[in-house]
Amino acid sequence: MFTVETFGKVFIIYVVCYLLYIIYYAVGLYQFNPFVKLKPLSDAEKAILSEHFPFYDRLPNIYKERCNSRIVWFRSKKKFVFYGNVNRREELKLVLSASAVMMTLGLKNFRMMRSLLRIIIYPSQYYSRIKKRHHLGEYNPKFKTVIFSADRIWDGFEVLDDNVNLAMHEFAHVLCFEMSGKRSWEARRFRVGLKKIRALFEEEAFRLKLVESNYFREYGMTNLHEFFSVASENYFETPSIFHKDFPELFYIIQRMLNFDFEVSCIINPFSADDEKQHL
Numbered sequence: 001m002f003t004v005e006t007f008g009k010v011f012i013i014y015v016v017c018y019l020l021y022i023i024y025y026a027v028g029l030y031q032f033n034p035f036v037k038l039k040p041l042s043d044a045e046k047a048i049l050s051e052h053f054p055f056y057d058r059l060p061n062i063y064k065e066r067c068n069s070r071i072v073w074f075r076s077k078k079k080f081v082f083y084g085n086v087n088r089r090e091e092l093k094l095v096l097s098a099s100a101v102m103m104t105l106g107l108k109n110f111r112m113m114r115s116l117l118r119i120i121i122y123p124s125q126y127y128s129r130i131k132k133r134h135h136l137g138e139y140n141p142k143f144k145t146v147i148f149s150a151d152r153i154w155d156g157f158e159v160l161d162d163n164v165n166l167a168m169h170e171f172a173h174v175l176c177f178e179m180s181g182k183r184s185w186e187a188r189r190f191r192v193g194l195k196k197i198r199a200l201f202e203e204e205a206f207r208l209k210l211v212e213s214n215y216f217r218e219y220g221m222t223n224l225h226e227f228f229s230v231a232s233e234n235y236f237e238t239p240s241i242f243h244k245d246f247p248e249l250f251y252i253i254q255r256m257l258n259f260d261f262e263v264s265c266i267i268n269p270f271s272a273d274d275e276k277q278h279l
């Protein structure tokens, strides 16, 4: 018989299960879930990385190992959400994780815990309710969410030296937010760099050089943060030209990221202890 007592028990079980689910979900979202398995990179996945990130093959072994284990961490712990008919989902998770990790390879803290919980991917251009217009990608610091359109991510990797890379662009925004107000030494170093870029960006002669050279996308002229994101795309895709044409800015970004993509090298290497902690 279905008595009040049975109903009470069922209700309590339901509430307990629901609470457990909420806790499980929250823990997973905040990247502390111990049950998430870290799946190592397969040879096929490493081949995809070599194809899309030519600099991956040039990495010295020690950095390559760090790069691989960080990609595995990022891919397993961040929440990827796909909307609509998005193809090649596993590949997208791989290249996006790799983009975030390569941008922060010279930093001890690559996990973007303060700034990034979710990565949302639409098949193509989507309507942004936040900005009330159609969008190809955006970062929303309030919701710690970065949003991409899959076709533009692939466009970014199609030509590897055209200085257009949506993944790098958006992760540069995420990194700026991650570093703002943080007390670590590398975050301070990052903010000092951003201040120097602001000073350059506001200099009339520098702006003139930017416009005349055509090296950076025009969109970078929108504001300081867009300029940093656009410059990060260039720093990543054509570091030698960047170094030659805009050395001052090149060295600022090199110091901010503690990584030189031209020579695939960390500027200030970690100590052996740090190396273990920050893999």
Ligand SMILES: [Zn+2]
Pocket (backbone or CB within 6 Å): 169, 173, 225, 226, 229
């Ligand atoms: Zn932007």
